[in-house]
Amino acid sequence: MSSPASPQRRQFGLAAAVAIVVGESIALGIFLTPASMAKSLGSPLLLALVWLGMAVMAMSGALCYSELAIRFPESGGEYVYLRAGYGNRIAFLYGWMSSIVMYPGVAAALAVGATAYVAQVLPLSSTALTVVPAAILCLFGVINFLGTKLSGTLMTVSNILKMLILFSLVAWAVASGHAHISNLMPFTERRAGSDALIPAIAGGIVSAFFSFGGWWEASKIAGEVRSPRRALPLAFLGGVTLVTLIYLLISAAFLAVLPIEHLTSNTAFVAQFGEVLFGASGAKVLSVCVLVCVFGGIAALTMASPRVTYAMALTGTFFPSFGKLHPRFGTPANAILLQTFLSLAVLLLGAFDRVLAYIIFSAVLFLALAASTLFRMRSPVRGWWFPIAPLVFIALCIVVALLILMHNPQPALIGIGIVLCGLPVYQFLFKQPDQTPLTSEGSAD
Secondary structure (H helix, E strand, C coil), X not given: CCCCCCCCCCCECHHHHHHHHHHHHCCCHHHHHHHHHHHHHCCHHHHHHHHHHHHHHHHHHHHHHXXXXXXXXXXXXXXXHHHHHHCHHHHHHHHHHHHHHHHHHHHHHHHHHHHHHHHHHCCCCHHHHHCHHHHHHHHHHHHHHHCXXXXXXXXXXXXXXXXXXXXXXXXXXXXXXCCCHHHHCCCCXXXXXXXXXXXXXXXXXXXXXXXXXXXXXXXXXXXXXXXXXXXXXXXXXXXXXXXXHHHHHHHHHHHHHCCHHHCCCHHHHHHHHHHHHHHHHHHHHHHHHHHHHHHHHHHHHHHHCHHHHHHHHHCCCCCHHHHCCCCCCCCCHHHHHHHHHHHHHHHHHCCHHHHHHHHHHHHHHXXXXXXXXXXXXXXXXXXXXXXXXXXXXXXXXXXXXXHHHHHCHHHHHHHHHHHHCHHHHHHHHHCCCCCCCEEECCEEC
């Protein structure tokens, strides 16, 4: 059950792959999540431990995805791995969930989240602001349509700029004298008004997972990365290390500038932090920083997500027209148009919050299932980290999924129903001849 050869050209280098890892993991949440987590947990030590715990999970997953990328260096990511390990039906359900439901919702949510910060930077009327999210989605859709090199360059530059801005914020907080170690003290003691310990830790784990989420998306462009067997492991491991460092440094800088006791709402925190660091123009300066982070995230997402639809079409589990490259630009143009249209549809329906609430539980389970394919390989994994890394990653994915389920079971169960709705679609439109799943690269069991 080997995948058809893809005509895609390998135009991305290591920098672009790292940019996707960092771009997907660090977007709007970098300015909102640490503040809300700190207020709930009530202790700098607990906040650091939650981030480090999520880093262990992400690094374990990065080791798994590095091995999978080496064995299957083609575009599509989890779709390719699940097809190899479990066959067409399971892979289709993942593709159905991610490409048709989840990614359009994430893109719409990021575009809407950016709008409040656009309003801080540009003097737009309320009417003009209503079209900003759609304009953002269309802009990135056009950029991705016009060429892989163009979109890859934009994504890489925007995410390098993002990292420079975040590191510069930390450096300025220290150099300007606004960051004080005393604000982090007592380091281990919980502040008055923090949430009950167990719910706070549970909520912190889920929030940290959402913040780190997306590092795995580099696997979706594997078919377009030069020297993928060398570049992708470096991108996964290096990118996760960078993301961990940034979240720890930014969290420390936030709390060193504004003590936990002074934190109010997430949105107010951005203005507070900016005002302390940059005075009256702080809100505008921080809004520009937020927009760079969000645009880097949207650039990475809108590049990676159409590759799933493209891979599905190549293997016969989606309409063939979506597996074709544009004759001039060399991009999966129809897949990009579909993703942009679906994102606009979710946006216009105002359904992005519900889509994300419904589907995130299923998405976590698919991550664990993708990592589990390493145990189904005929050619055994020989890394020093095996089987510890996949077992840790799968176990922590299950923990996160259970926390999501316990917090709000109804959306999670609705999400499972949405995923299972893909079965009749697969059965009647795209069913392939029964085949034994792959257990090693390019060969059937």
